[in-house]
Amino acid sequence: MEMTGEKLSVIIADDHTLFINGLRMLLQNEPDIEIMNIAANGKELLGLLHTHSPDLILLDINMPVINGFDALKKIKSFYPKIKVIMLSTYNEEHLIEKAKAGGADGYLFKNVEKDELLQAMHSVGQGQLCFPHKTPVNNSVFDDSDSFLKQFQLTKRELELLQFIKQNYTNQQMADHLHLSIYTVETHRKNIMQKLNLKNPVELTKFIIQYDL
Amino acid sequence: MEMTGEKLSVIIADDHTLFINGLRMLLQNEPDIEIMNIAANGKELLGLLHTHSPDLILLDINMPVINGFDALKKIKSFYPKIKVIMLSTYNEEHLIEKAKAGGADGYLFKNVEKDELLQAMHSVGQGQLCFPHKTPVNNSVFDDSDSFLKQFQLTKRELELLQFIKQNYTNQQMADHLHLSIYTVETHRKNIMQKLNLKNPVELTKFIIQYDL
DNA sequence: CACACAATACAAAGCAGTTGGTATTTTTTG
DNA sequence: CAAAAAATACCAACTGCTTTGTATTGTGTG
Numbered sequence: 217m218e219m220t221g222e223k224l225s226v227i228i229a230d231d232h233t234l235f236i237n238g239l240r241m242l243l244q245n246e247p248d249i250e251i252m253n254i255a256a257n258g259k260e261l262l263g264l265l266h267t268h269s270p271d272l273i274l275l276d277i278n279m280p281v282i283n284g285f286d287a288l289k290k291i292k293s294f295y296p297k298i299k300v301i302m303l304s305t306y307n308e309e310h311l312i313e314k315a316k317a318g319g320a321d322g323y324l325f326k327n328v329e330k331d332e333l334l335q336a337m338h339s340v341g342q343g344q345l346c347f348p349h350k351t352p353v354n355n356s357v358f359d360d361s362d363s364f365l366k367q368f369q370l371t372k373r374e375l376e377l378l379q380f381i382k383q384n385y386t387n388q389q390m391a392d393h394l395h396l397s398i399y400t401v402e403t404h405r406k407n408i409m410q411k412l413n414l415k416n417p418v419e420l421t422k423f424i425i426q427y428d429l
Numbered sequence: 430m431e432m433t434g435e436k437l438s439v440i441i442a443d444d445h446t447l448f449i450n451g452l453r454m455l456l457q458n459e460p461d462i463e464i465m466n467i468a469a470n471g472k473e474l475l476g477l478l479h480t481h482s483p484d485l486i487l488l489d490i491n492m493p494v495i496n497g498f499d500a501l502k503k504i505k506s507f508y509p510k511i512k513v514i515m516l517s518t519y520n521e522e523h524l525i526e527k528a529k530a531g532g533a534d535g536y537l538f539k540n541v542e543k544d545e546l547l548q549a550m551h552s553v554g555q556g557q558l559c560f561p562h563k564t565p566v567n568n569s570v571f572d573d574s575d576s577f578l579k580q581f582q583l584t585k586r587e588l589e590l591l592q593f594i595k596q597n598y599t600n601q602q603m604a605d606h607l608h609l610s611i612y613t614v615e616t617h618r619k620n621i622m623q624k625l626n627l628k629n630p631v632e633l634t635k636f637i638i639q640y641d642l
Numbered sequence: 643c644a645c646a647c648a649a650t651a652c653a654a655a656g657c658a659g660t661t662g663g664t665a666t667t668t669t670t671t672g
Numbered sequence: 673c674a675a676a677a678a679a680t681a682c683c684a685a686c687t688g689c690t691t692t693g694t695a696t697t698g699t700g701t702g
Contacts, residue, residue: 233540234516238451256540286626305445327446327469371678384631386658399681406660416688417659418597421634584648599688612651619690629658630689 223250224341227268229261229287230254230276230303235326239274242330249337258287265295272299272341275320277311285318292319299340311383312347322346368411377404382424436463437554440481442474442500443467443489443516448539452487455543462550471500478508485512485554488533490524498531505532512553525560535559581624590617595637 226249230236236254243249252270255261257279273291277284288300301322302315315323321340324333325348336346370378380390387405391398414420439462443449449467456462465483468474470492486504490497501513514535515528528536535553537546538561549559583591593603600618604611627633 231540232448233542234546235445235448235451235539237543238448238453238455240451241454242447242451326448327444329446330450333447373679388658396679397681399683400679402659403681404679406662409660415660417631418634421631422638425635425638586649601688609649610651612653613649615689616650616652619692622690628690 223248224272224337225250225252225270226272226274226337227252227261227264227270228254228274229256229258229279229284230274231256231279242333246334249334258284258290261287262290265291265298269295270298272301272337274301274303274337277302277304277315285314288315288318288320299343301336301340301346316347323348370408370411374404374408374411377401378408378424381405381408381420436461437485437550438463438465438483439485439487439550440465440474440477440483441467441487442469442471442492442497443487444469444492445489455546459547462547471497471503474500475503478504478511482508483511485514485550487514487516487550490515490517490528498527501528501531501533512556514549514553514559529560536561583621583624587617587621587624590614591621591637594618594621594633 226243228236228239228251230239233256240251240254243251253264253268255264261273261275275284275287275291279287284302284304288302291298291300296319299321300319301324302311302320303324303326304311305326312323322336322345324336324346328336339346365375376394377390380393385393387398387401390396391401394401409415409420412420412423414423439456441449441452441464443452446469453464453467456464466477466481468477474486474488488497488500488504492500497515497517501515504511504513509532512534513532514537515524515533516537516539517524517528525536535549535558537549537559541549552559578588589607590603593606598606600611600614603609604614607614622628622633625633625636627636
């Protein structure tokens with residue numbers, strides 16, 4: 217690829233101008249990176265690719281109009297040579313899997329440090345894949361014994377499941393992931409809902425968001 | 430306050446390190462601005478304020494643990510002299526009123542340009558308020574023609590349905606309430622989901638909450 | 643007056659999750 | 673050790689919503 221002397225040409229796709237500007241500043245002093253263009257959403261990005269051919273795209277997942285994953289799919293089918301690093305706000309395991317499945321070359325959280333970013337961009341530019349380690353989601357809410365969740369007396373397993381539910385895993389996905397029967401997952405879920413006194417998935421979603429679990 | 434020769438000391442509170450780094454780069458060449466510290470969430474920010482006394486805080490609204498508005502409330506009650514500019518994603522104009530009500534000194538969308546940002550920081554630093562011109566007098570997202578919802582081109586009826594969906598009406602309940610066939614409601618809902626590019630009720634719930642519809 | 647769009651209505655197949663059970667096995671704990 | 677609690681597993685009926693269609697009836701605009 218573009219290793220020998222050549223600059224790595226990059227398109228950034230994100231709907232936050234300030235974030236893009238920040239990235240730009242961050243990268244503009246890098247001798248081997250050239251920011252070719254920017255796009256505010258997936259649609260704009262795909263339009264750009266008609267006339268531009270970057271080596272690498274930094275692609276935000278959460279964009280309006282056409283989201284990151286849909287854009288990724290299109291990019292990889294029409295321009296398979298272009299490397300794509302997905303950017304995401306949150307550490308959601310299944311999103312990483314989805315990115316991998318969609319053919320992304322890398323995945324970064326928006327709270328990475330500069331070095332990590334550059335490192336990732338370079339390795340991906342050289343044809344490597346770059347995905348985060350499977351970190352056991354260390355959400356203080358879940359293992360903090362003083363957590364407000366404590367009052368509901370959820371068991372360990374139930375708390376664990378809640379983390380996956382929070383990340384939009386379906387029952388089937390959780391079953392697969394944890395090597396459980398889907399029936400078991402349903403039972404756990406049933407108990408969780410009972411203990412939290414919730415009636416349906418939407419209420420659970422609201423609960424999770426309201427208390428920032 | 431700190432106008433005469435003194436630098437404007439600033440704390441940035443945002444959970445995206447990359448964004449912060451960008452801001453930092455953006456601001457570090459400004460002779461009259463000094464970035465004192467950063468915080469990844471509201472909790473951290475409030476901790477910092479025990480030992481630090483900035484002139485100005487750039488405060489992201491969407492943060493984990495303690496969100497921007499809650500942090501704003503605490504800051505303004507404990508340290509009323511500290512100026513606060515709220516940062517928000519571009520499509521949350523309707524939260525401006527909330528920021529004003531909470532005592533913020535300014536409000537910026539994350540897609541502002543550098544000049545605008547600096548301008549705002551300086552005027553707020555000098556004691557002025559700085560809110561976007563486009564102040565929506567409309568308290569309803571749904572009939573505001575400038576609403577961010579406009580981009581999705583929902584029809585009148587679809588917007589109406591969305592209000593009920595927001596209130597957890599089931600399709601059947603909406604049908605009853607509006608004297609429609611449940612099939613009609615399903616059709617509308619289908620079209621809404623398509624236009625918003627959402628896949629299931631949970632995603633819709635998150636969408637509604639995220640953009641505070 | 644056409645034409646596009648909005649609003650209405652219908653139907654069958656299917657998916658995800660709930661409800662209300664039952665029933666083992668494993669682990670914890672008094 | 674014995675009892676309680678947790679984790680596992682199963683099942684069938686049910687609800688709510690989605691998907692993928694089709695189709696008719698207004699309604700406003702060039």
